[in-house]
Amino acid sequence: AQSVTQPDIHITVSEGASLELRCNYSYGATPYLFWYVQSPGQGLQLLLKYFSGDTLVQGIKGFEAEFKRSQSSFNLRKPSVHWSDAAEYFCAVGPMIRWGKLQFGAGTQVVVTP
Amino acid sequence: KAGVTQTPRYLIKTRGQQVTLSCSPISGHRSVSWYQQTPGQGLQFLFEYFSETQRNKGNFPGRFSGRQFSNSRSEMNVSTLELGDSALYLCASSLDQGPDGPDTQYFGPGTRLTVL
Numbered sequence: 001a002q003s004v005t006q007p008d009i010h011i012t013v014s015e016g017a018s019l020e021l022r023c024n025y026s027y028g029a030t031p032y033l034f035w036y037v038q039s040p041g042q043g044l045q046l047l048l049k050y051f052s053g054d055t056l057v058q059g060i061k062g063f064e065a066e067f068k069r070s071q072s073s074f075n076l077r078k079p080s081v082h083w084s085d086a087a088e089y090f091c092a093v094g095p096m097i098r099w100g101k102l103q104f105g106a107g108t109q110v111v112v113t114p
Numbered sequence: 115k116a117g118v119t120q121t122p123r124y125l126i127k128t129r130g131q132q133v134t135l136s137c138s139p140i141s142g143h144r145s146v147s148w149y150q151q152t153p154g155q156g157l158q159f160l161f162e163y164f165s166e167t168q169r170n171k172g173n174f175p176g177r178f179s180g181r182q183f184s185n186s187r188s189e190m191n192v193s194t195l196e197l198g199d200s201a202l203y204l205c206a207s208s209l210d211q212g213p214d215g216p217d218t219q220y221f222g223p224g225t226r227l228t229v230l
Contacts, residue, residue, distance in 0.1 A: 036221070043118075043204055044221040090157065094219075101147065101159040101170050102206075102219060 002027050004093050006105035013081050014113050021076040021108050023091030031093040033074040034102070035065055039087045047089075050074065061085070086112040116141065118207050118222035126228045132193040135225045139186050139207030145169075146188040147219060148180060151202040160203075163188055164210060192227075200229045 003026045013019050025031065032051050036044040048059025055067040065076045074091060091105040119138045127133050139146050147170075148160040159172040163182035180190040186207075192199055206219035 034218075041226075043120075043223040044206075046218065046220065049218055092157075101162060101172065102149075103159070104157040106156050 002093070002103060004091055004103050004105040006089075006091055006108050008108045009106065010109045010111070012111045012113060015083050016080050019076075019078045019081045019085070019110065021089050021091075021110070023074045023076065023105060025072050025074065025091075025093050027072075027093060030069065033065075033067060034092040034094070035059065035063070035074075035076045036090045036092060036104075037061075037087045038090065038107075044090065047076070081110075081112055083112045083114070086110055118205055118220055120203075120205050120222040120225050122225060123223065124226045124228075126230065127195050128230050129195055129197060131195050132191060133195060133227060134189055134191050135203055135205075135227070137188045137190075137205030137207075137222060139188070139205075140220055143207035143209055143220075144186055145208045145210050146182055146186065147206045147208070148188070148190050149204045149206065150174075151204060151224070152200075157204070160190065195229045197229050200227060202226050 005024045007022050034049045035047040037047050038044050047063050048057045048065055050057050050067045057065050063078050065074055067074050088107045088109050090107045092102045094102045121136045145164045147162040149157050151157045161168055161180050162170040166182045177193045182188045202224045204221050204224045206221045208219045
C-alpha cells in the first residue's frame with residue numbers, strides 16, 4: 001500500500017539552529033514529491049517539489065530537500081531557522097499520472113524558541 | 115496572479131443540515147481538488163475535477179459531492195451534516211499541463227466548517 005511517513009510529530013528548534021524534517025514514502029514507482037507548510041488558520045503553501053533530475057531541490061524561504069531513491073526519503077532542511085518558520089510542515093506524494101491525488105503525511109509541528 | 119479563493123472562510127451549521135462550499139481556482143488552472151483536514155485524520159483527498167468531470171475520488175460517503183463549472187470554479191456539497199464533518203476544507207488548483215509540470219497543486223486558505 002502507498003504511504004507517506006513523517007516520523008516526527010513535533011520538533012522544537014532554537015532560532016538560528018538548523019532544521020531537518022524527515023519524510024519517507026512507500027510507492028510503486030518514483031512519485032512526485034512535495035513539501036508544504038501551513039501556518040495556523042491558513043491553507044497550505046508550496047515550499048518545493050521534486051519531479052525528476054537533480055536530487056537536491058531548492059525551495060522558497062531558504063528551504064531545500066534531498067531525494068534519496070535508495071532510502072525512499074525526501075527530507076527537508078534549512079540551515080538557519082527564523083521564528084517565522086514556526087508552522088506545520090507536510091510532505092506529500094503524487095503519482096505519475098497527471099490527475100492523481102496527493103497523499104499527505106501526518107505533518108510535523110515545528111516550534112521555534114528564542 | 116490571484117491565488118485560489120474559497121468562500122466562505124467560516125461556516126457554522128447544525129447536524130442534519132447541508133452546506134455548499136465554493137472554490138475559485140487560479141486563472142488558467144483547469145483542475146480543482148478538494149481535501150478535508152481534521153486533527154484526527156489529517157489531510158484526506160475528497161475528489162478532483164477537470165473540465166467539469168470528476169476524475170478521481172477519495173473514500174468518502176456519498177453525502178460528499180462536488181461539481182465544476184465551465185469557468186473551472188468548483189463547489190462541494192455535504193448533505194445531512196454530522197458532527198464528524200467539522201473540519202477545514204481545502205481546495206487546490208493545478209495546471210493539467212504546462213511549465214509547472216503535472217500535479218503541482220496550489221491551495222486556498224480553506225473553509226472552516228463547524229457542525230453543532
